[in-house]
Amino acid sequence: MNIWRSFIEALESLISNKLRSSLTILGIVIGVGAVIAMLAIGQGAEESITGSIQGIGTNLMFVFSGGSEEVNNPKPLTLGDAEAIADPFQAPSVIGVAPTLQGNAEVSFSGESTVTSVIGVTPDFSPVRNFNVSEGEFINEVHMLGQAAVVLLGTEVAEDLFGRKAGLTGETVRIEGQPFRVIGILEEKGGSSFGSQDDQVLIPMTTAQARLIRRSTRDSVDVIFIQAITAEAVPQATEEIAQILRARHRTAIAEDDFTIFNQQDFLETAAAITGVLTIFLGGIAGISLLVGGIGIMNIMLVSVIERTREIGLRKALGARKKDILVQFLTESSLLSLSGGLIGILLGWIISLIVGSIAAANDADITPLIGMDAVLLATLFSTAVGLFFGLYPANRAANLEPVEALRYE
């Protein structure tokens, strides 16, 4: 009896009992559907989180003042520190440095006002933090030298003050009562793990120092954003920056008065969290697959009992143990395989629905169905059918022909 023949026969037998076959595979359909959907959503969430972290600026590191709790009187970071880090001889792994001064201030325009964060930046802020303007121009060296009273608005601030996000270049807003000319609007970034990046305004660093944000040390800065040449160079760059700052701040050994944070840390944390989440969801889905397999075993056992006479007849006509075994195994694996294929379809539909619900709620999750997940589901469901079909098939194969023929 060849495989093709037993495949056709198994198919006929399953089709002749449509309702039962479809109820039997329901467990597998739901199991595989759940696995596919969960993996797709998990992967989509990971992509989304990774994407939003990368959106902050590639290969980014942050340096701010203050180290572990034991370190007393940390020295503030200064523009001098930033310049030293920007020196390619001292820190060859660094490609961009953007010191910032940050504070909160009231921004107003003809009666409308909002309190938002005002950041004093250098022209390098744009490439380092991956901030671009949707209209107008970014802060440049001329603005810096002239301590110009110019400002770039985030879209949320623009919305609050003007009720629109475009066509605002050339308007004048007041920050803490001082007039600033709007030279551009920042591209919309959306929310991130650091709060909205659209609810802020940027002004030249020099202007901030001179007119808005006073610090005890004249040239101190709050956060220095640093871009490494590549993602792989981040650890190297971290080391170089630490060396420079230790030397400049004359810190004792193991008492750094600054902290260097990099994006890689965030990415790794996020990947670990979503990885655990995916395993967790996949595990739950796997349990339903197991339950589906037991359902198949149950039905196959019933089917063996029902068809005892048929098995007896086949044996009387010359079927060997192997023939009966193959017949029942083909049936059970065909059952679970078709359940698996329908389940893949179901999982795809579920992840489409979840994707559109997420999109409707402004959460940027696009579920991704990997080829590996599909392949895994197909193989796994067939294996489930084979495994759970083995016991019933073996029982059928070991029936005594005399007993089986006499069975009523």
Place this chain on the structure above:
Amino acid sequence: MSEFVVEARDLRKVYIMGDVEVHALRGLSITVDPGEVVSIMGPSGSGKSTLMNMIGCLDRPTSGDYWLDGERVENLNDDQLASIRNRKVGFVFQTFNLLPRATALANVELPLRYAEKVKDRRKRAKEALEAVGLGDRIKHRPNELSGGQQQRVALARALVTNPAIVMADEPTGNLDSKSGDEIMELLLRMNADNGTTLIIVTHDPEIAAFTQRIIHIRDGVVEHETKGAKQ
């Protein structure tokens, strides 16, 4: 090697049911010549069915020797027995035992599927169905056929492998007398045309009367033999 197609010597079969031993066969010996038509009669509990299972290689005796068409069978394993049944024995059952979902053709083809390297399965199955007069019913399923037609399909299935013997267990038991007579006629014609050895197990003296030799079984041994009407 023997000149008999069926030769059984001192067959014993003991079933153990709980702690009771049931002696179904108690040293039974029979022989059947090739081409012979034999019937086996006996009251229920006489060991008639057990004997039929032994002759049809569905079961093994507890002790004794058995040759079927020159092959010793009593020590073969399950798969070897399956192969012997496939090649040498055709079964006709009281309840037909057709696969309900399969067509007449597929039912007749079934034993050939379990045989090794058979060519023209479909053609042979079709010829067997034509031989029993069902050439126009090959695509019908059992529930679309009358009892007599179903038993004819079963007959075609028994004959399609050209077996050494055909075992018929109450072949007319579930049929009205007209269909029953037709089946008997067909069986005897097969015997006359092909020389197939025929062994019929029955309660019915009228059926037994069609055969050459009637073996009466009682309490697991051959009680006596009588001649039937067919010579």
